[in-house]
Amino acid sequence: MPDQSNFLCPSCQLPLKETRTAHGFFWSCETCGGRAVTIELLRRTFTPECINPLWLHALRGEGTRGRPCPECRKPMLAVTLSTNAPVDVDVCQHCHFVWFDAGEADALKPRPMPPAEPELPQKARELLAMEEIKRIADEARGSDFDSEPPDEWWKYIAGFFGMPVEYDAPAQERQPWITWLLAAAMVAASLFGLPHLGEIVEQFSLIPAQETRLHGLTFATSFFLHAGLIHLIGYTYFLLVFGDNVEDFLGRFRYLGLIAVAAFVGDLAHIAADPQSQTPCVGASGGIAGVIVFYALEFPRVRLGFLMRWGLIWLRWIRFPAWFALVLWILFQLIGAWEQKAGISSVSAFAHLGGAVVGFVMWLVWRTKNDEARTSNVEEMTKSE
Structure with a gap:
């Protein structure tokens, strides 16, 4: 992981703050509200229909050079977010960073949450707990041929x-x-x-x-x-x-x-x-x-x-x-x-x-x-x- 103290906002030139989510980290600017997100985190968080066209445009160079990357400081490529969302975002082809200005990420569609597993009845949970206790006790007693x-x-x-x-x-x-x-x-x-x-x-x-x-x-x-x-x-x-x-x-x-x-x-x-x-x-x-x-x-x-x-x-x-x-x-x-x-x-x-x-x-x-x-x-x- 790169040193986050070197991450600067492309607009304000101020240090970015690291933020943790359930899927990973991103870096945000407390002044302008923009955020830098890796393409890997975007794929884990949003649907492929939102992210794949964005990255494909960047790989093909279909955009204009603009603001510097928060990490490597090289010019990022401004590409269209998607056909359904006529918003331009900045992509660094080298660092795999995508820069969103405030509110631009709202156009992305999150991945659906996996269905929750049905909760086991109380009696079944008790039986599973007893089996786990028994397993731990067996391990504590040692092997069958050199037992406690x-x-x-x-x-x-x-x-x-x-x-x-x-x-x-x-x-x-x-x-x-x-x-x-x-x-x-x-x-x-x-x-x-x-x-x-x-x-x-x-x-x-x-x-x-x-x-x-x-x-x-x-x-x-x-x-x-x-x-x-x-x-x-x-x-x-x-x-x-x-x-x-x-x-x-x-x-x-x-x-x-x-x-x-x-x-x-x-x-x-x-x-x-x-x-x-x-x-x-x-x-x-x-x-x-x-x-x-x-x-x-x-x-x-x-x-x-x-x-x-x-x-x-x-x-x-x-x-x-x-x-x-x-x-x-x-x-x-x-x-x-x-x-x-x-x-x-x-x-x-x-x-x-x-x-x-x-x-x-x-x-x-x-x-x-x-x-x-x-x-x-x-x-x-x-x-x-």
Whole structure:
């Protein structure tokens, strides 16, 4: 940009004052009201029909030499502004300046303003703001393979023992009472049976070769019993971490139905894998698997953190999206199913896979219904704005 202190009015020979506009700068004389404007600014401000003929006349030299240019002081060319406006303006072919005396620019036609974008409804603006906040928070936490540690202290303990932790858990609108009650019942039943675990398991566990004993009641009782504290803590943790969000999404009755059907189908899959087995089976395998699959499918972008360590040396936190963790989990279950069939595993991977199928099917059904409900709500909110 040239030094504006050198810009002089062609008529008054006084310094021009710089003025800023939305499209750029021009220089005006406070005495006579004239102004010097670059051809580039004119093209951004006024229609081509006004400016192109003016510049074409100047390029062809169709005019008479007259007053000096405000910048280079060479004689400018006086040309006709347009056929519709018989006004002569001064143009400097070297500096691309056009000099307008007071009132001459009024004959130019401004470019039409672009149409204003329709304003988003308040709810949509809030959602966009929340997504931006989430994006900023993700950036602050670092990359997925060298993440910042979680904020809550208890997640360090869970991560130390190999448990996944939520980095950005979905917001909840209600308390997960069913999840809490089921977890409490599992803990109470398992702790009650620990002193006499062998007898309790023998009486209330699910045995594939005796699936109808106690009139089929063992399909339910085996859900609440566990083979030890580690077994109990693991399933209770997964239920509490993932079940609360699934319950909040589905509602209490549908959530309870998901767990019940997933547990039942998981037990059937376990029986089908070895119908003649006399080995007792306890644990909430199928029900928890259904919850895990539903969670990962409904909240696929939630980041799950894992603490990578060697012995007691803490290395780093890494994060995976829930959908990727689900893929890994399914691969492990397929390997576990092969080991179960080969008789080298005491974990019922078939129960996990049976519950996972139920979680997938129910997600397909209830996802569609909730999408329709959300679409209807958005349409109503849009109409009310």
